[in-house]
Amino acid sequence: MARIVQKFGGTSVGDLDRIRNVAQRVKAEVDAGNEVAVVVSAMSGTTNQLVEWARDIGPLHDAREYDTIVATGEQVTVGLLAIALQNSGIDARSWLGWQVPFKTDSTHSSARIEEIQAEEIAKRLSNGQVAVVAGFQGVSDEGRITTLGRGGSDTSAVALAAALNADRCDIYTDVDGVYTTDPRIMPKARKLDQITFEEMLEMASAGAKVLQTRSVAMGMRHNVKIQVRSSFNDEPGTMVVDEDNQMEQQKISGIAYSADEARITIVGLQDKPGVAAGIFKALADAHVNIDMIVQSGSASHDTTDITFSVSASDAQKANAVIEGLKSDLPYEHIVSDTNIAKISIIGTAMRTQAGIANMMFSSLSDKGVNLQVISTSEIKISVLIDSAYTELAVRTLHDAFELHLA
Amino acid sequence: MARIVQKFGGTSVGDLDRIRNVAQRVKAEVDAGNEVAVVVSAMSGTTNQLVEWARDIGPLHDAREYDTIVATGEQVTVGLLAIALQNSGIDARSWLGWQVPFKTDSTHSSARIEEIQAEEIAKRLSNGQVAVVAGFQGVSDEGRITTLGRGGSDTSAVALAAALNADRCDIYTDVDGVYTTDPRIMPKARKLDQITFEEMLEMASAGAKVLQTRSVAMGMRHNVKIQVRSSFNDEPGTMVVDEDNQMEQQKISGIAYSADEARITIVGLQDKPGVAAGIFKALADAHVNIDMIVQSGSASHDTTDITFSVSASDAQKANAVIEGLKSDLPYEHIVSDTNIAKISIIGTAMRTQAGIANMMFSSLSDKGVNLQVISTSEIKISVLIDSAYTELAVRTLHDAFELHLA
Numbered sequence: 032m033a034r035i036v037q038k039f040g041g042t043s044v045g046d047l048d049r050i051r052n053v054a055q056r057v058k059a060e061v062d063a064g065n066e067v068a069v070v071v072s073a074m075s076g077t078t079n080q081l082v083e084w085a086r087d088i089g090p091l092h093d094a095r096e097y098d099t100i101v102a103t104g105e106q107v108t109v110g111l112l113a114i115a116l117q118n119s120g121i122d123a124r125s126w127l128g129w130q131v132p133f134k135t136d137s138t139h140s141s142a143r144i145e146e147i148q149a150e151e152i153a154k155r156l157s158n159g160q161v162a163v164v165a166g167f168q169g170v171s172d173e174g175r176i177t178t179l180g181r182g183g184s185d186t187s188a189v190a191l192a193a194a195l196n197a198d199r200c201d202i203y204t205d206v207d208g209v210y211t212t213d214p215r216i217m218p219k220a221r222k223l224d225q226i227t228f229e230e231m232l233e234m235a236s237a238g239a240k241v242l243q244t245r246s247v248a249m250g251m252r253h254n255v256k257i258q259v260r261s262s263f264n265d266e267p268g269t270m271v272v273d274e275d276n277q278m279e280q281q282k283i284s285g286i287a288y289s290a291d292e293a294r295i296t297i298v299g300l301q302d303k304p305g306v307a308a309g310i311f312k313a314l315a316d317a318h319v320n321i322d323m324i325v326q327s328g329s330a331s332h333d334t335t336d337i338t339f340s341v342s343a344s345d346a347q348k349a350n351a352v353i354e355g356l357k358s359d360l361p362y363e364h365i366v367s368d369t370n371i372a373k374i375s376i377i378g379t380a381m382r383t384q385a386g387i388a389n390m391m392f393s394s395l396s397d398k399g400v401n402l403q404v405i406s407t408s409e410i411k412i413s414v415l416i417d418s419a420y421t422e423l424a425v426r427t428l429h430d431a432f433e434l435h436l437a
Numbered sequence: 438m439a440r441i442v443q444k445f446g447g448t449s450v451g452d453l454d455r456i457r458n459v460a461q462r463v464k465a466e467v468d469a470g471n472e473v474a475v476v477v478s479a480m481s482g483t484t485n486q487l488v489e490w491a492r493d494i495g496p497l498h499d500a501r502e503y504d505t506i507v508a509t510g511e512q513v514t515v516g517l518l519a520i521a522l523q524n525s526g527i528d529a530r531s532w533l534g535w536q537v538p539f540k541t542d543s544t545h546s547s548a549r550i551e552e553i554q555a556e557e558i559a560k561r562l563s564n565g566q567v568a569v570v571a572g573f574q575g576v577s578d579e580g581r582i583t584t585l586g587r588g589g590s591d592t593s594a595v596a597l598a599a600a601l602n603a604d605r606c607d608i609y610t611d612v613d614g615v616y617t618t619d620p621r622i623m624p625k626a627r628k629l630d631q632i633t634f635e636e637m638l639e640m641a642s643a644g645a646k647v648l649q650t651r652s653v654a655m656g657m658r659h660n661v662k663i664q665v666r667s668s669f670n671d672e673p674g675t676m677v678v679d680e681d682n683q684m685e686q687q688k689i690s691g692i693a694y695s696a697d698e699a700r701i702t703i704v705g706l707q708d709k710p711g712v713a714a715g716i717f718k719a720l721a722d723a724h725v726n727i728d729m730i731v732q733s734g735s736a737s738h739d740t741t742d743i744t745f746s747v748s749a750s751d752a753q754k755a756n757a758v759i760e761g762l763k764s765d766l767p768y769e770h771i772v773s774d775t776n777i778a779k780i781s782i783i784g785t786a787m788r789t790q791a792g793i794a795n796m797m798f799s800s801l802s803d804k805g806v807n808l809q810v811i812s813t814s815e816i817k818i819s820v821l822i823d824s825a826y827t828e829l830a831v832r833t834l835h836d837a838f839e840l841h842l843a
Contacts, residue, residue: 047494081513088453088517089524096523099531100516103509107487110506111494117502118495125505129535130580174536 033198034066034156038166038188041075042205043262044108047115050074054115056203056262057161061121068152068162068195070188071112073104094139098168098178102128105165105184113163123161126152128168128176133187135169135177142169142177144186147194156195164191185246193253200255202242203262208269209234209241211434212286216422219435223284224267227274230284230377233411237375238289247271274379282387283378283432290421292322292371293346294403295339297353299363302335309360310337310353317352319345322373323406323413334363338404340415343369371403372418376428377411388412394431400424439604440472440562444572444594447481448611449668450514453521460521462609462668463567467527472562474601476572476594477518479510500545504574504584508534511571511590519569529567532558534574534582539593541575541583548575548583550592553600562601570597591652599659606661608648609668614675615640615647617840618692622828625841629690630673633680636690636783639817643781644695653677680785688793689784689838696827698728698777699752700809701745703759705769708741715766716743716759723758725751728779729812729819740769744810746821749775777809778824782834783817794818800837806830 037060039053053071060067072078081101086092109125116123131149135142152162166184169177179186185202192200207222209231214220226234228251235244241259250257250271260268300306307326314321324339341349346369353365381387391412395402400423404415416424429435443466445459459477466473478484487507492498515531522529537555541548558568572590575583585592591608598606613628615637620626632640634657641650647665656663656677666674706712713732720727730745747755752775759771787793797818798808806829810821822830835841 047490050494084453084513084517085520088456088520091520091524093520093523096516096519096531099519099533100513103512106509106512107490107506110502111490113502113505114491114494114497114499117499118497125502127505127582176533 032064032066034195035060036068036070036188036192036195036197036200037203038070038184038201039072039203039262040184040205041072041078043203044071044112045075047111050108050111051115053112053262054119054121057116058119058121061161066156068156068164068191068197069112070164070166070184070191071105071108072166072184074108077104077107095175098139099176102165102168102176102178105167109163109165116161116163121161122159123163124155126162126164128165129170129174131164133169133190135171135179137171137173137175137177139171139175139177141180142171144169144179144190147190149191149194153195183243183245185243186249189246189249189253189255189257192255193249198256199258200250201258201260201268202246203260204241205262206241206259207261207264207266208259209239209271209285211284212425212429213239213288216288216425217429219429221435221437223269225270225272225276226284227379228271229274229410230379231271233375233377233408234285234287237287237377237411237413238373239285239287242271281378281432281434282380282384282390283376283434285377286425286428286434287375287377288421288425289373290418291343292340292373292415292418293343293349293367293369294371294415295341295346295349295353296366297337297362298366299334300337301361302333306335306360307337310356313352313356314349317348319349319352323404323415325404325406340371340373340404343371370418371415372421372424373413373415374421374424374428375411375413376432379410381410381412390431391428394427395424398423398427400427438470438472440601441466442474442476442594442598442601442603442606443609444476444590444607445478445609445668446590446611447478447484449609450477450518451481453517456514456517457521459518459668460525460527463522464525464527467567474558474562474568474570474597474603475518476570476590476597477511477514478572478590480514483510483513501581504545505582508571508574508582508584511573515569515571522567522569527567528565529569530561532568532570534571535576535580537570539575539596541577541585543577543579543581543583545577545581545583547586548577550575550585550596553596555597555600559601589649589651591649592655595652595655595659595661595663598661599655604662605664606656607664607666607674608652609666610647611668612647612665613667613670613672614665615645615677615691617690618831618835619645619694622694622831623835625835627841627843629675631676631678631682632690633785634677635680635816636785637677639781639783639814640691640693643693643783643817643819644779645691645693648677687784687838687840688786688790688796689782689840691783692831692834692840693781693783694827694831695779696824697749698746698779698821698824699749699755699773699775700777700821701747701752701755701759702772703743703768704772705740706743707767708739712741712766713743716762719758719762720755723754725755725758729810729821731810731812746777746779746810749777776824777821778827778830779819779821780827780830780834781817781819782838785816787816787818796837797834800833801830804829804833806833
């Protein structure tokens, strides 16, 4: 007997038939003798409609009211799933964020979970009742409904698993698990049986969309065993595990990519202290998220060039901010390119194995892929390239590192 | 300066434009220096969709989950209206049933309000903030969301007006006020400037749909001044007042009708004590609501006939219940007719003026309308007739009592 948290996203609960299907998956765990809490998102499409209304009603925006509106999506799903479970002979009840409660800070629309008071749910689980818990939502100290931001249901599930001391948190999704890379680009991509928290974190932040970064960080902090698996078949998925429990030790675990990057180079900046700080403070004030940064001094002049990457959707804003700085921080001109992709290879084995960066760079170079910017972390190497080469680069690296082999 | 509760139904908040229109009506009261709490229903159509989902997900039905699901309708509207008000420069915040709280009993889907803790709202009203309150919903002692049943938003508004000690409760609807009878049937129908609580109560229970019976009873009990008015124009509506404040004193105030009635006669019942009680207990146990009852003994036999009316939709169930009783309470046969209408005339003046019943019966008889069953209360006379004569009967009575004259 185990205590399990199951999480189903919007596609998995997209209509009444799918909700009944989810009820059957919950029932299977109950019938196997397990205690089950299930966290669900809004029916797919619902949240978009609610967000559209909240945006169209008027230009001024109150995030507290916005949260009140969009939180109804999950409220409908938990009620429907609880009824579907009862119809399958399972004792079940719904729990809204404020009923559990999921206590959060007051940063509406991107609130952080501060505490989950799960004692009552735990008691009922051990009495055989299934808890159907609304993901994505919580309640502030002021008693207002908060939401965790898009994808927050993964975080709700992992946090609940931590609070309930669950043996496992199963994240059901529309893919079979975590792949070595995107199977739509690389048909030879292989489903991983295991991945470490740190690798998963790097994969998520490097563009793999299978798990929310925040939920992985939450799982790592509280040591929650997470499984990513399909809601449409019974295959085992991918276990996200502690590095200590990792079985496989390949050179790298996966390749992530993000095709919507922009590269901006400020050419001919005066090379004096505080210049870089001034630029990045102005960008941060404008809420532009910077990813990679490279500064290249030039020996022959008193100037330097700074190159950084942002998401393509932020490129225009970033350019405007830098143009606004020109009087204070003189420079020659800006070069901006929005046809940029970021390719990342990820693996904890990098810590101990030499030659991985070299293998990455040389195999790409052999195919004529020019590396514009390189950045590395302990378990990740990322490069910016012309986005036209995205698929070629992913396939080349997948072959080079023999990721199709288990 | 006055403290006003405004209530807008589903049609009045049916889309974003109409919600903006409601915001303007609220703003008008604020600009006139009044304190305003506004109670809203779900956007029209929304509740039906939610009810359909909750019913279609499975045959077993948990009213607690049903309430959780349908309460989202009002939750969306309060958030949208609060944002619309802020966009009109009005300080406003939304209040859900559990946030106020509207404390109710645990009779889910038809809960009764036990207490409204409105101190915080009252404080904010006097600081100039508009309270946008979700109608129709409350919270039980167990912390579950409850709903008051269909039309419950009127009751929410009147109860809130009582708790806030409001000077007036304006119920905005898609008609201009309370009419002497249905203008679709009688073009000469006249809008009443005033009607007493008791008359309104009888009108509502006799089939007039303009105000929920429960909300009128609530208003009467707490002496809340209610105005029924149109959300689509600025005309004054109908004030529902105490009898002491009534200005007009006509023979009758209005004519109500209900075309969906059924008449059931049990012929040849043994005439002994307990027979009627046995029948009506069995019907009550089957949740069949009985309206009018007439028992007619026959002098020559030891048998009696009992005639009663139910809504047409309950006729089949009532027949089945009575057939099931035949072995215990022998009778000859049942006569059942579902083409029945109930016509009622209502007016407090009946208490003091003679000849009103006679005028009703004779004017209908002059037009060849046969009266099948008659029942009277202190301020109402109802008759059952063949439903084919409904419109004729309403028009005949409207003319006979000269209701077109103010």
